[in-house]
Amino acid sequence: MGEKEDERTSQAGQLFENFVQATTCKGTLQAFSILCRQLELNLSDHRGFYSSLKAAVTYWKAKGLWGKLDKRASHKEYSKGKACTDTRCLIIGGGPCGFRTAIELALLGAKVVVIEKRDTFSRNNVLHLWPYTIHDLRNLGAKKFYGKFCAGSIDHISIRQLQLMLLKIALIVGVEVHVNVEFVKLLEPPEGQGTDGPGWRAEVRPADHQISDYEFDVIIGADGRRSTLDGFKRKEFRGKLAIAITANFVNRNTTAEAKVEEISGVAFIFNQKFFLELKEETGIDLENIVYYKDNTHYFVMTAKKQSLLDKGVIINDYIETERLLASDNVNQEALLSYAREAADFGTNYQLPSLDYAINHYGQSDVAMFDFTCMYASENAALVREKNSHQMLVALVGDSLLEPFWPMGTGCARGFLAAFDTAWMIKGWAQGKEPLDLLSERESIYRLLPQTTAENISKNFEQYTIDPATRYPNLNSTCVRPHQVRHLYINGEQGLSSLERSGPTRTSVNISRRESEVRPSRLLLWCQKQTQGYRGVDVTDLTTSWRSGLALCALIHSQRPDLIDFDSLNEAGCAKNNQLAFDVAEREFGIQPVTTGKEMNAERGPDKLIMVLYLSKFYEMFRNSPQSITETDANNEDYSSKTTNSLYSSINQALPRKRIPKVLMPNQSAPPVGEREEQKENKVRSMATQLLARFEENAPSCGVRRQTSMRKEFTQGLGGSDTCHFCKKRVYIMERLSAEGYFFHRECFRCNICGCTLRLGGHAFDSNQGTFYCKLHFSQRKISSRHPRGEVILIILLNRCSQPINQTVIQLRIGYTRTFDFRLLQLEEVEEKQRALEEKGVALEKILRETGDDSTDETTLLQTWFKLVLEKNKLSRYESELMIFAEELELEDTQSQLQQDLRRRMATEGGFVMMHIMLVKSLE
Structure with missing residues (x-):
């Protein structure tokens, strides 16, 4: 009996060793099939498969692997493999990120099926691995499958070797893998059968494959940049x-x-x-x-x-x-x-x-x-519901975010996204509300493009699928449930109308919305938000706002914690308005276009100023729970769900030189009614004639705006009407604001070098009231705090820094390119903004010459409102670009300082200490 047991143990060990040592995808699957058949393992028992395999294979080489996998499976997040016991998942794509996601879901207890359209792993390219990625793979037993894993002087692995390793681990933990199977499309649950009827399925090739009958409630796209799943708009970065x-x-x-x-x-x-x-x-x-x-x-x-x-x-x-x-x-x-x-x-x-x-x-x-040229999905997940069956849809890997793979960014961020997705699916299995689930996932996704090897948590041993263990600055509520309503797709419309013809549907909706854009709807929305507030009666877009109570009420209706409305004094007009301006700028990023004192003027606030300013609140909050009411008959939605659609109307509305597709791709022009078209043509004609008159006699100043347009209004101006720098007229649409000052875009320059500044990318000396670029502001700070000799030393230390490790090469090769690209995007955004400002200035001139009761005034004001909404969208996008550029700059600086320190540590200790002291003194 003992000999037979030893023989069985030896046979099991040899079969498992054959599986471990397999060098191809086909060979691995074949060896695994033989292993399961010979050891009589039940492949359909996905929850008990790993335990059965571990009990059958007990030879010494396998025990080390079982120990590592057992340690991973012991994480409390998996609830001993019972967190997702009733969840069925389909993963499209057998790349590293697809398999890494599958492993996590299997550990949660889910039924996981992976389909891959190829049967070979042939990608030779080699990946650099971040320290946490190495740690993660080692803890999964990487060296048991590939003895040379990260044994060289540089930490890297070929993509096919990584795929092969993760395939084997996925099979061990009970993942079902099918090769030569191609996903075609989703198949909706049939009508009239309710929750007891068949659920979501997939059409695949070959059509008669067994997986075509598999019903699932979670589907994950891991099939690369050309993801086949519908519902995910993609942005192109070039x-x-x-x-x-x-x-x-x-x-x-x-x-x-x-x-x-x-x-x-x-x-x-x-x-x-x-x-x-x-x-x-x-x-x-x-x-x-x-x-x-x-x-x-x-x-x-x-x-x-x-x-x-x-x-x-x-x-x-x-x-x-x-x-x-x-x-x-x-x-x-x-x-x-x-x-x-x-x-x-x-x-x-x-x-x-x-x-x-x-x-x-x-x-x-x-x-x-x-x-x-890289791609990124605008959202990480969505929920579909059809005939009482809900399904969670998610993306991972290059389908979600495509970084520069050779530098390890793709693999590292891909694994992080796999963990984040597993965390979301756990919440799904536990019955978390769909909108809460989606808002949390989108909040976490916002961190992913900013993640580097330096800014994630360094305690790798504590990493789990819980995002809080990996992201030091996690804010899982920065996206609110009302902001992801569009990601909950109820099946009143079929898939074909929802996504397959997505661009057409978007164009039609834009057409309908464009024709309804008018200030009267802005007024109606403001009335609803401020109804019932003491001392507030909004009947127009001018005098009703003079006391400042209406603005404070508007903010209070959305965020009661920001303003103590009961303490406001109706007589304190300037104070009330300034409070609203300051709170809106600080909390919502809404820049003021005038001052509290000017709002208290006898004539009341300017109508165009109020349309511009209030529109920013309207676009930011109109879809919030506080804003949506049953009486909103038209239910129009001005907040576009995708970056591309945000700008389609801008591309169509303004005649200007062609902008490259990479930033804001042109879409087909939506049809408009004949009457609307005639009005638009009339306005364009009037504006064009006016611009032509101004430009005929005005000298070029290097930008598209002509200074003579302001001369009529220069005398006697002050406050927000006057540019802080050139002291000339600054029109409403072209007005920028920072640190309480108002100015033209091209006048916003560094006080030392004269370079044009960008909002958010400037520095300000409050004592002198002067603006600087960050470089010269830093030099001024150093000069004021250090003797001249120290300043020279600091500059020399920075110049002689020559980063040599892979992280900095990544910054130089990858991020620097991305940073350059962001700057290019900012330039393109600014060009579009200048074109909008130019048109806005012309319209403002016409509006101020037109009687308030004229038909032309109504038409022109409606067109003005369109331009305002378009400018708001561009401004939001510009802010996002500035934040991203700032993050990249900080990451680059941090990495350079770290490399500086490491290199100095190889030199004399005194020099190192001096460097450390100098760097610390600048923090």
Whole structure:
């Protein structure tokens, strides 16, 4: 009996070892199938499968793996594998992020099925791994499956090796995996059968596959940037052209190859000699190069366009990136030669042979692309309901957010998103309200694009699917439930009308909404929000607001905690208004366009000012629970749900030079009624004629605005009507505000260098009332706090800093490109804003010349309101870009300081201490 037991144990151990050592996807699945059949394991018992396997395989090599998986499964969040016992999930895509998500859901006790349209893992590219990613994979037993995991001098792994490892772990914990199965579309539950009838299913290819009968209540898209799931609008980010080349060469694992040193990352700005010699010897001009040694010899480099043209890689020089890098404009043989030459030079010709590895297309594995072209989904999840069946839909990996993979960002953020998604699904299984669930998920998703290896929690051992264990600055309520109502899709309309024809539907809705945009609706909304407040009777957009009580009531109706309305004195007009302006700017980011004192003027506040100002409250709060009432008959929605649709009306309304598609893609113009079109044409004609008159006699000032437009109004102006800098008229639409001052966009400049400033990107000296760029403001602070000798030393320390580790190379290669791209976007936004301001100035002039009771005044005011709403959308987008740019700048600075410190620690201790003291003194 003992011999038979030993024989069975030995057989089980050998079968499991065959599974562990399998080197291909097909081989792994085959070995796993044999293992389950021979050991009589029940694959359909997903909750008990891992325990059965662990009981059957008891040889010593497996025990270490069981210990690691048991430790992971012991997290309280999994509730001993019972947190999601009645949840059925379908994951589309068998990439690293798809499998990582599947593992977490299986540990929660869910039934998990993964479908993958291929049956091979053939992506040779090598990933740099963040420290937490390495820790996570080691805790899952990575070294049991791949003994060389992170054993080299640089922490990296090939994508296919990572896929293979995660596939094996997923199978062990009970995930069901099907290859050669392609997702086609969702199939809705049939009508008339209620909750007892069939639920959500998927149409797949082949149509007769067993998975076509699988019913699920959670579906996750993990199939890459071309995600097949509907309902997720995607934003495209494209920076200044940066052409990346990736190349994989066969690694024969010889002694000579083993001796060749890897290149963690060399950039031109840190080693100009290397790149100048490369260009002189080969004609190849690069910005940077990275070399990793893994299953292949992997190189990634950024090449300069002119070099590619000179070497015949790119045939014709086109302006459009898509056309420039199209396959018919690339000489493939020249590209192969270019990458091989660069790799040869980069390794000092020490690799004995550079034969290309073969990709999944059966071709030499070399690729060229613009790596600043990236995609991101505007939302991370949504809920569908049809015929009493609810389904949670989510994205992970590149389907959700596409960063620059070779630097490890894609893998690290992909795993974080997998944990966040698992956390959401746990809440779903526990009956959390859909809108609360979605608002929390979107709040967490806002952190993901900002995440770096430096700003996540460093206590990796404490990481769980709970976001609070990973994000130090987590605010899971920054998105409120009312802001995600559009992500709860009730099935009154079929899938085809909801998403398949999404752009058409959006255009139709824009058309309907555009025709209804008018100040009267703004007035009606304001009346509803302020109804019943003491001393408030809103009957117009001017005198009703003079006392300031109406503005305070408007804020109080949304956020009662911000203003003590009962304490306000109706006679304190200026004080009340200024209180409202200050609170709105501080809490909501709504800039004032006038002052409390001016609101108290005898004539009352200006109508155009109030339309502009109140519209910002209207757009921010009209969908809040306090604002939505049954009497809102038209139920129009001015807050577009996607970035692209925000700007479609702007692109159509204003004639100006073409803006590149990357920032705000043009959409098909919505049809408008004949009467509306005639009014619009009339207004455009009047505005165009007026502009022509002004421009005919005005000298160019380097911008599109003409100073002569203000001359009639310059005399006798003060307060918000006058630009703080040039002392000339500043019209309402072009008015910017900061630190209590009002000014033109082009007048907002640094007091030292004269560069144009951006709101949120400036510094202010309150003692002198002067504005600065941050660089010169910092220099002024240093000069005032340190002797001249110390200042020079600080500057030298900063200049001699030469970051060398991979994180900073990531910043240099990836984030710096993204930062440049954000600046490009800001410039494009500003151009659109100038065009809107120009038109707004012309309309304001016409409105002030037109009688209040005229028909033209009503038409023009309606058009003014449209322009105001469009400008508000642009301003919000500009604010988001500024925040993102600021975050990138801070991340870059932090990383440089850290590298500075590490490098100094290798030098004399006294010098290091001096540096530390200087840095601390500047904090």
